[in-house]
Amino acid sequence: MAMIEFKNVDKYYGKYHALTDINLQVQQGEVVVVIGPSGSGKSTLIRTINGLEEIESGQLIVNGMDLADKKADLNELRKNVGMVFQHFNLYANKTVIENIMLAPRLVLKRDEAENKKIALRLLDTVGLAEKADAYPKQLSGGQKQRVAIARSLAMKPKVLLFDEPTSALDPEMIDDVLNVMKSIAKQGDMTLVVVTHEMGFAREVADRVIFFDQGQVVEDDPAEEFFKQPKEERARQFLSKIITHK
């Protein structure tokens, strides 16, 4: 069974048709990159996967739970589906280590010593062990994003969603964050859905690329094929635009 499955999903903001008849499957362990022009609905798409956005019709099954069902237990879902945001959303009133330890403590009831050990190890993995007691406002954007990734990983999710994780970063910060993301992708056990404009990242680690425009899946290809030659004209134009600008 697929880890994430969209069946004829529609979403509206008032009269605005944000997602139109989405049909998609993401298998467990797959790395899927979603690209497309801004305003195309990529963020809305990814935010439906952990229930931050509701869908109006169709079926959306994530980790065996149907999110179209109003009674779906989103807290239960989010134990298994983490998310990294464009603007980090670190807890401003908590230190770095507390940012990472809070949800495992409250939600998973993880043993305190174990919790701390895991948090410190994750901080070390993202290269920020020395920032454990800093507050988010004392960190650079790139550091914040790496802490945010560590915070998500601490929940040991099956699915990790990235919503434009490098779009708010200064160029020199982007590589550190992408390197962390690449190493997660290469471990291969976690299902990743990444909305990004970083084509280098997509080329290197994506299994599939989805080109999204005007609330629709325009193209859904294995990554290699996509970068060789997208089938759709709109995707070709978009790709040539962002690549020539690099």
Next chain:
Amino acid sequence: MALLEQAYSFVNMRFLFEGLAVTLEVSVISIIFSFIFGLIFGVIRYIEVPYFSAVVGFIIDIIRNLPLLLIIFFTYFAIPELGIRMTPMSASIVALVVFESMMLAEVVRSGIQAVDSGQMEGARANGLTYFQAMRYIILPQALTKMIPPLVSQFISLIKDTSLATIIVLPELLYHAQIVYSQNTTYMLPMYVMIALMYFVVCYILSLAARYLERRLG
């Protein structure tokens, strides 16, 4: 000089301090209760429970737009008509709590709204329930932001206790009036002294707030 010595005699000063003690007692009790109720009503206003929050909002609007003195008269003179008798002390506290908690509810609501919405999203996506997110992430940040308006409301409350002099609550202003009604030449020294007392109490509170804000901010 002799006048001042007589006006500020030990007995008179002791009497003023007794008044100050009542003022502080009423203030502290009212601040505690109006903060608790203000927090509850403010959160209800913020989370927008269907119908309920609208009703609460309507009540808040009514009370905020009434003079406090009217509410004091109402609790002391009108409510006993319904068979509930109150001392000046309890009537003052009830009136102050009713009025100030509604003022504080608006402070609380706007404080919560001032917290970046990404904080709630981050917490929910991280697996926290709505209440956990409120308790550990949103409210602590909102409270820090609220310190200045909260304290200025507390200061208003302390000053407003003087209105209760009208229902013969033996607070600071009332005691000053008693002293100078014995000897009207004491009027000016009494007003200066109680002004100083109100100022010292309120100024200490605002200094404490500034310190707290710097430490938490």
